Structures are given as C-alpha cells and as structure tokens.
Amino acid sequence: MTSDDHHSHDHTESPVDLALQVKALESLLVEKGLVSEETLDALIETYEHKVGPRNGAQVVAKAWAQPEFKEWLLKDANAAIASLGFTGRQGEHMRVVENSAKVHNLVVCTLCSCYPWPVLGLPPVWYKSAPYRARVVRDPRGVLVEFGTSLDDDVQIEIWDSTAEMRYLVLPERPVGTEDWPEEELANIVTRNSMIGVETVHVTEDGDNSGAKADS
Amino acid sequence: MGAPSRESVTATLNPDPGTLPVVPNDGSEPVFANPWQAQIFSLVVGLHQGGCFSWREWTENLSAEIAADQNADADHSGEEANPSDSYYRLWVRALERILTNKTILSPDDVQRRVAQWRKAYLNTPHGKPVALPSSREQVSTLG
Numbered sequence: 187m188t189s190d191d192h193h194s195h196d197h198t199e200s201p202v203d204l205a206l207q208v209k210a211l212e213s214l215l216v217e218k219g220l221v222s223e224e225t226l227d228a229l230i231e232t233y234e235h236k237v238g239p240r241n242g243a244q245v246v247a248k249a250w251a252q253p254e255f256k257e258w259l260l261k262d263a264n265a266a267i268a269s270l271g272f273t274g275r276q277g278e279h280m281r282v283v284e285n286s287a288k289v290h291n292l293v294v295c296t297l298c299s300c301y302p303w304p305v306l307g308l309p310p311v312w313y314k315s316a317p318y319r320a321r322v323v324r325d326p327r328g329v330l331v332e333f334g335t336s337l338d339d340d341v342q343i344e345i346w347d348s349t350a351e352m353r354y355l356v357l358p359e360r361p362v363g364t365e366d367w368p369e370e371e372l373a374n375i376v377t378r379n380s381m382i383g384v385e386t387v388h389v390t391e392d393g394d395n396s397g398a399k400a401d402s
Numbered sequence: 403m404g405a406p407s408r409e410s411v412t413a414t415l416n417p418d419p420g421t422l423p424v425v426p427n428d429g430s431e432p433v434f435a436n437p438w439q440a441q442i443f444s445l446v447v448g449l450h451q452g453g454c455f456s457w458r459e460w461t462e463n464l465s466a467e468i469a470a471d472q473n474a475d476a477d478h479s480g481e482e483a484n485p486s487d488s489y490y491r492l493w494v495r496a497l498e499r500i501l502t503n504k505t506i507l508s509p510d511d512v513q514r515r516v517a518q519w520r521k522a523y524l525n526t527p528h529g530k531p532v533a534l535p536s537s538r539e540q541v542s543t544l545g
Contacts, residue, residue, distance in 0.1 A: 204487070204491060204494060205436075205438035206520055207516055208441045209519050210515035211445060211501075213534070214515055221445065221452055221454075225444075225448045225451070226444040229443070229444035229448055230434075230441075233440075297465040298464045298465045298468055299489070307433065308443075315485065350457050
C-alpha cells in the first residue's frame with residue numbers, strides 16, 4: 187500500500203485492497219442494520235464446519251439402502267432431503283438425478299456457481315472455473331476423462347444446468363459387492379465428485395474409497 | 403439443460419481447452435482461502451436472508467460480473483495468486499452493483515470507508531486492535 191510496508195514494522199500492516207473493501211462494506215451494512223455481526227459469524231461457522239459433502243453422502247447411502255426412500259428422493263427431493271435435516275437457505279428446489287448403466291448425469295452451472303449447498307457444502311474451485319462451466323457442455327466426455335472417468339460409448343450423458351431456482355444432486359450407481367453394507371459404510375464411499383457427476387463410486391480392496399476419507 | 407438464453411451465453415465463453423484446473427484433492431481445499439472470502443460470503447448470504455435481495459437477483463448480478471470478467475482482457479483474469487480470490491472478487495463487485503442499484507450504498511460511500519480503514523490500519527501500532535476513530539468496533543479478523 188505504502189512504502190511503509192517495506193521498511194517499517196511500526197504499524198499494523200495494511201490488508202490487501204479487497205479485504206479493506208469487504209471490511210468497508212461490512213461495517214457500513216452493519217451500521218445500517220441490514221445485517222448483524224452475529225448473523226455473519228454464525229454463517230461462517232455453518233459453512234466452514236457444518237455443511238459439506240458428508241450430508242449428501244448420507245442422502246445417497248440412504249437411497250441405496252432403502253428403496254422407498256430412493257423413490258421419495260427422486261419424486262420429491264426437497265422433502266426427502268429435509269427429512270434428514272438438510273434444508274436449503276436460498277429457496278431453491280432440489281432435484282436428484284439417478285445414474286444407471288445407460289445414463290450418466292453431470293451437473294454444472296454455466297452462468298455462475300449455483301450448487302446444492304445444504305448437501306454438498308460450497309463448491310470446489312474447479313466447479314466455479316470458466317473452463318469447467320463451458321467445457322462440460324461442449325465436451326463432457328473429455329472433461330470426465332480428465333477426472334479419471336471413462337464411460338462406455340453407449341452411455342448417454344445428461345447435463346444439468348443449475349440455476350438460482352433449481353439445484354441438482356447426482357445419485358451415483360451403487361457399486362457391485364456392497365449389497366450387504368450398512369448405510370454408514372455406504373456413506374463412506376460416496377465422494378463429493380460422484381454427486382456432481384464427474385466420477386463414479388468405486389470400492390477399493392480395503393473396502394474404502396480414498397477420496398472419501400479426506401472429505402469432511 | 404438450460405434455456406436457450408443460457409446456452410448462447412455459454413457459447414460466448416472462450417476457454418482454453420488446456421486450462422481445466424487440476425482436480426483438487428477432496429479435503430485439501432479449505433472452504434475459504436482467507437478471511438475476506440468468508441466475510442463477503444457471509445455478508446451476501448446474510449443480506450439475502452434479511453430480505454435485502456432475492457437469491458435470483460443475486461445470481462443474476464453475479465452472472466453478469468462473471469460474464470463481464472471473462473469478456474475483459476485475457477491477461478486480466480488469473481491476476482490473483484489464488485484462483486478462489488478471482489472468484490470472490492466477483493462477489494464483491496456483484497454485491498456493490500446490487501447495493502448501488504438499490505441505492506443502499508454508493509461507490510463513493512464505500513471508497514470513503516475504505517480510505518478510513520486504510521488510515522486506521524496505518525496509524526495503529528502493530529499488535530493493537532484496529533478501530534475507526536468514530537467507531538468502538540475492534541477488528542481482529544482481517545488477515
């Protein structure tokens with residue numbers, strides 16, 4: 187900001203311009219009573235620690251384990267997901283799209299970064315990137331290969347463009363060999379990327395999926 | 403699939419096929435890369451929840467900023483070290499656009515306050531909480 191930054195530590199270092207701008211906006215809006223510090227703190231706490239792809243993994247595992255829940259989920263995703271305590275904050279509608287041997291679903295927001303926060307948390311950087319948003323529509327198979335996912339030529343790819351009003355969650359195919367698994371174990375193998383549709387769900391030899399372990 | 407208008411916007415994008423970011427490892431990417439990202443995020447969601455604007459209004463303004471950014475000079479994007487900074491920078495612009503349109507805050511109001519905060523930071527001895535002269539508010543979250 188000033189030459190002081192380079193040769194003196196007598197003063198508090200000025201934060202980057204964007205941080206100052208956000209601080210200015212926040213203090214002005216709080217003073218106007220349009221939002222409170224408590225609300226802001228609670229929102230950050232919620233999105234940093236309480237919502238994330240583990241919520242969506244529970245939804246998928248329940249759908250795999252309980253056919254009646256799956257039927258409800260595909261018919262009325264908002265109600266089925268809300269029954270597990272995950273509710274939307276932006277008034278959006280949820281729709282769950284099911285993968286099969288014939289159809290693979292892939293979710294994008296071509297215009298910005300609409301994403302089902304209550305079940306997946308906030309979107310990863312690549313989901314918000316211009317190349318993903320544009321290329322998924324033009325070359326979905328090429329994008330999938332970059333994520334390590336190759337589909338048979340006869341599998342049809344359906345692309346779902348999220349909006350402010352409609353968010354999508356992919357119900358991945360249940361891997362073979364997991365027929366007698368309890369729901370909690372099933373949830374452990376469901377990755378965030380599989381619920382966006384860029385990956386499929388696999389079972390590794392130790393019965394776990396490396397991607398799922400690090401997911402919070 | 404989206405309505406035709408969305409597809410036509412997509413067609414104007416000019417991505418370099420070679421630049422799809424590497425898939426980040428699950429869990430290695432923090433929700434917010436630095437405090438101001440969390441602050442602008444919570445500010446937007448908090449204002450929406452308080453009834454200041456609808457979520458549709460928000461996504462329309464954010465989409466407009468994203469489109470404008472992509473149409474700008476190619477060397478402009480990616481100037482930040484962190485790709486999530488470029489994304490949340492557009493949140494800041496979109497929020498300012500909404501607040502200006504609704505005559506809640508003018509760009510001048512914001513710039514005046516920015517100057518006050520900058521001065522407060524420079525005048526505060528290292529290690530002491532930063533506060534505006536007119537405000538009792540203390541700031542400890544800027545990093």
